[in-house]
Amino acid sequence: MAPTTRPVGVLALIITIIAVSAPALYRFASPYLAVLSPYLESLSPSIAHTFTQPAEHPFSSSFNCTPHTYTTEIVSLDPLLIYIDSFLSASEISALLASGEPAFAPSRVFKSGRNQDTADRTSSSAGLSRDDPAVSCVLARAETFLGTMLDPARDDIGPPQLVRYTAGQRFNRHRDWYAQPQPVRKGMMGRGRSWNRVASFFAILQDECTGGETWFPLVNATAPAKADGRFWRTHEDGGLAFRPVAGNALFWVNLFANGTGDDRTVHAGLPLEDGLKTAMNIWPRKFYA
Template identity: 70%
Template sequence: MAPITRSSGIAALTVTLLAVLGPAFYQFVFPYLNLHSSSSHFISFPLPPSISKFLHIQDVEQQASPPSSSSFSCLPHTYTTEIISLDPLLIYIDSFLSPTDISALLEAGEPEFAPSQVYKRGRNQGTSDRTSSSAGLPRNNPAVQCVLNRAETFLGAMLDSSRDDIGPPQLVRYTSGQRFNRHHDWYKNPQPTRKGMLGRGRTWNRIASFFAILEDQCTGGETWFPFVNTTALPMVDAEGRPLWRRHEDGGSAFRPVAGNALFWVNLFNNGTGDDRTVHAGLPVEDGLKTAMNIWPRKFYE
């Protein structure tokens, strides 16, 4: 599935012109339509493989030679999506992060890594269920803000900009033997707002999750959803390797691929948590895996 921005009328016209004119249209006309804007909403529908090829090549060429965050610029960026499951909603996002984003995010978070914690019995604490390291990311960092804006655009009307919040992002890192056992991202009881948070006096919960891979130099380390099954054939990478598989104990397991992300909805419409979104970070067998968590927050009166 390939994303096209703006209205469906423009999208249809664009696909028609792409089909007729091919790469010449993409090179000379497409940029002036501003369809790549990160502030636009994405509409996904099938594109011919020949057209998808040119979309992918454009992205790769634009993102060559990543600079450091000190010279970071938030450039227009295109990604593609594949719906894994409708109920619960789980979406695979190909190229959600560019090489430029990854380089700058790693630079921003590298000094902050510390043993990961989980929220239990009213406080954050260490646990043997989660053996990774985590690093908070500064929201005023240009690269962080760029990616958060992209996530907000992806969410569309799911968040009310006047009352909801994209939430503080976090890097998480796994080395050999490290894991995060089965867990869910939502809270059983909505959380009270804390000092400095939006919406004082209200409660909130994590309505959805993004999990984006930054570094994939590892074996193992899949993200496993035991209760999400799909009959769709898995997407494959440039080397023909599948991006996910049916896990032997049920559900679907997604291998870490730098730049790619998973998005899922944590809550039902009534605000209660969806147990089917339970997932696990399977142990890294060897090497290193680094990812980014984004947890959009829905506020309640």
């Protein structure tokens, strides 16, 4: 797997900063830090990360997966929600759009063991091939970001998807995780096991629009942030609303350490007022025997 540079002792630094600057927050957060430590070791607030991969991609010479730098900011510790600035490059966005463009169809929702239409989700979606060089590049970056959250011998990054919204389209409140782990379906590797979406990445590709914020009604910022007001705002009905910004992404943890889902990660794609919004969903999967 491609390496990423990260500061030494990130977790210790985070705990020290919290303990010194906000003792009350430290007392509140300390029970969760032990649970989050595998995740936080690979993540840091407002620190640049460089993702590197050989310039020559094994699949195609038309796209090169080049070194890429992004920054992260922890918006909420509990639940863990991180804002990623410049997660995608302009060339990656162009290649991802080209890969998904022919496949867009009305979005569906997996319920009661099958994919079905629903009035709650009115966007269009396109599955992406993990063999596509641009897709492979971005997924490798996401895997590196996850650090030890996934067991490489058992878990996987999951099938990625593009989602597109036009004027009036939305996705009402929903959770990315399943109330019950899903059985491995026919045609998938690992029959006899089950899985759930341990975390989510939501990366924006196109932002030529008004409206269309991603709203987390039960999440509040851990502390005032420099990006507050520029990338997100406090929603009038509570929680935080993140506006679409091309190249930037949200990352959040869906499951507690015991595998149960975190209800506080409920979120919605607010209606688009006009224009076009396209994003990429990445749902890392935790497998169970």
